[in-house]
Amino acid sequence: MASEETKKKEHDPIFMVCLVLFVIAAAAVLCVYAADHLSSHDDRVAAYGDSVTVNYTGSYYNYVKEDGALVFDTSYESVAKDNSIAKSSDFTVRPSYSPLSVTIGSGSALEPFENSIVGHKVGDVFKVWIPADEGYVGPNTTDIANLNGYTVPTTQYMPNSAFSSLYGESLTAGVPTSIKTVYGWDAIATLSSSNSTVTIMNNPVAGSTYTFSPKGVEPAAGEEKLTFAVTSVDSSNITCNLSFKNTTVVSGNTIQMEAFDFGTAKWYVKEVSPSTFTYKVSTTGTVNEDLYFEIKLVSIS
Numbered sequence: 201m202a203s204e205e206t207k208k209k210e211h212d213p214i215f216m217v218c219l220v221l222f223v224i225a226a227a228a229v230l231c232v233y234a235a236d237h238l239s240s241h242d243d244r245v246a247a248y249g250d251s252v253t254v255n256y257t258g259s260y261y262n263y264v265k266e267d268g269a270l271v272f273d274t275s276y277e278s279v280a281k282d283n284s285i286a287k288s289s290d291f292t293v294r295p296s297y298s299p300l301s302v303t304i305g306s307g308s309a310l311e312p313f314e315n316s317i318v319g320h321k322v323g324d325v326f327k328v329w330i331p332a333d334e335g336y337v338g339p340n341t342t343d344i345a346n347l348n349g350y351t352v353p354t355t356q357y358m359p360n361s362a363f364s365s366l367y368g369e370s371l372t373a374g375v376p377t378s379i380k381t382v383y384g385w386d387a388i389a390t391l392s393s394s395n396s397t398v399t400i401m402n403n404p405v406a407g408s409t410y411t412f413s414p415k416g417v418e419p420a421a422g423e424e425k426l427t428f429a430v431t432s433v434d435s436s437n438i439t440c441n442l443s444f445k446n447t448t449v450v451s452g453n454t455i456q457m458e459a460f461d462f463g464t465a466k467w468y469v470k471e472v473s474p475s476t477f478t479y480k481v482s483t484t485g486t487v488n489e490d491l492y493f494e495i496k497l498v499s500i501s
Contacts, residue, residue, distance in 0.1 A: 243321070244321065244322075244500055245318075245319050245320060245321055246304060246317045246318055246319065246320050246321075246497060246500050247304070247318060247319075248304050248305040248318060249303070249304060249305055250303070250304050250500050250501065251301065251302070251303045251304075251500075251501040252301075252302055252303075252304060252317060252497060252498075252499060252500050252501065253299035253300065253301050253302070253498040253499045254275075254299055254300050254302060254317065254495050254496060254497055254498055255275045255276055255299050255300070255495070255496045255498055256273075256274065256275050256300060256493055256494065256495045256496070257271060257273070257274040257275075257276060257279050257493070257494050258271070258272055258273045258274065258486075258491055258492070258493050259271045259272060259491075259492050259493075260272060260288065260456075260457060260485075260489060260490070260491070260492070261456075261490075261492070262492055263327050263492045263493075263494050264279065264285065264492075264494050265285065269286065269492065270286050270287065270288050270456075270457065271285055271286065271287050271288065271291060272287070272288040272291060272457075272485060272486060273291075274297075275297055275298065275299055275300055276297060277296075277297040280293050280294070280297065281293060288457050288459070288485055289425070289457065289458045289459045290459035290461075290485065299498045299499075302314060302317070304317055304318060310330060310334070310335060310336075310491075311334070312328060312330045312334050312335075313328060313330065313493060313495075316328035316493075316495065317495065317497060320497045321497065322497050322498065322499060322500060323496070323497065324496070324497050325494065325495070325496045326494075326495055326497075327492070327493065327494050327495070328492075328493050328495065329490065329491070329492055329493075330490065330491040330492075330493065331490055332488050332489055332490050332491075335486065335488075335489065335490070335491045336484070336486045336487045336488070336489075336491075337487070337488060338482060338487040338488055340488065341480050341481040341482060342470070342478065342479070342480040342488075343478070343479060343480070343481075344476050344477070344478050345476060345477060345479070346475060346476055347441060347442045347443070347472075347475055347476060347477060348441045348442075348475070349431075349439060349441070350428075350439070350440055350441070350442050351437040351438065351439050351440075352383065352402065352428075352437065352438045352440065353402075353436070353437060353438075354401070354402050354433065354434070354435060354436055354437060354438055355399065355400070355401055355402070356399075356400045356402065356463075356464055357397055357398070357399055357400070357464070358397070358398055358400070358463045358464050359396065359397060359398070360391060360392075360395055360396055360397060360398050362463050362464075363389065363391075363398040363463060366382065366415065366461060366463040367379060367415055367416055367463075368415055371389060371390070371391035371398060372391065373391045373392065373393050373394075373395055374390070374391070374393055375390070375391070376388045376389070376390045377389050377390070379400075379416060380413065380416040381400065381402065381413075381416060382412060382413055382414060382415070382416060382460075382461065382462055382463065383402070383404070383410055383412065383413075383428055383462070384410030384411045384412060384413045384418075384427075384428065385402060385403065385404035385405075385408075385410045385428075385430075386403045386404075387400050387401055387402045387403055388400070388401045388403065389401075402438060404428075404430045404433060404438055404440075405430065405433075406430050406431065406432050406433050407430065407431075408429075408430055409427055409428065409429045409430070410427065410428045410430065411424050411426070411427050411428075412424070412425055412426035412427070412428070412460060414461070422446060423446065424445060424446055425444065425445065425446060425447070425458060425460070426442065426443070426444055426445075426458075426460060427442070427443045427445070428440040428441075428442060429441040429442075429443070442477070444458070444469065444472045444477065447472075456469070456470045456471060457469070457470060457485045457489075459485060465481050466481065466482060466483060467479045467480075467481060468480050468481075468482055468485045
């Protein structure tokens with residue numbers, strides 16, 4: 201019995217030494233794992249060449265939810281569907297929303313947008329202002345026109361693809377078809393035999409007033425944006441007086457960038473005075489405009 205106790209006492213120190221060594225080794229392994237997986241994940245910052253995902257909201261005039269901001273795009277469904285947040289007139293709600301994937305330095309997004317991500321960690325929220333000459337640059341098509349005496353060609357032409365997109369209908373080549381134009385008045389549209397060009401013969405009545413109707417659908421009461429009071433019609437031109445109304449107001453300032461797609465041209469009205477209006481012709485409102493982005497870094501690959 202005594203010999204067994206002696207052997208146990210001899211083994212105990214060895215066991216304790218082994219246990220201590222095991223604990224030290226395990227702690228070391230855990231520290232290495234933490235250093236490799238936790239610390240690097242928490243502390244890593246975005247750099248050129250990284251593939252990242254970001255959520256963002258882009259706006260005119262100011263950053264989202266700040267005075268005068270007008271949102272033109274966002275990756276947040278909550279922002280898109282929040283009616284208390286002012287949107288540009290051609291803002292559309294998408295079927296689904298998800299973060300934007302960007303490879304920094306690749307040119308997959310605007311250069312200042314990509315550069316602003318560098319140095320940020322996952323979870324950071326930051327802002328970047330992109331001046332017009334560093335954003336979506338295009339030809340300067342801004343013009344000032346008189347509200348009274350504005351003319352529209354009596355006969356207009358547009359690509360068949362533009363007509364189909366604007367009015368959502370297909371024409372049969374050589375068959376004249378009655379339509380209501382986006383100007384609000386009646387017209388006859390005829391597709392060429394080559395199926396490439398649509399000729400539109402406008403038929404407004406002098407002395408009548410018409411309302412701009414997107415896709416030829418009459419807007420609901422209170423949603424009218426532009427009216428045409430026709431003063432004369434001849435073989436070349438329709439002369440009318442224009443009136444803008446029901447523009448959205450934020451902080452006492454009339455929101456600009458009201459979009460009007462006429463098929464032959466797309467207006468973005470930027471300012472309306474008692475006698476004139478300023479507009480640009482462009483495929484999108486973001487061309488030649490200062491842009492304000494609020495960005496959240498979601499992941500770094």
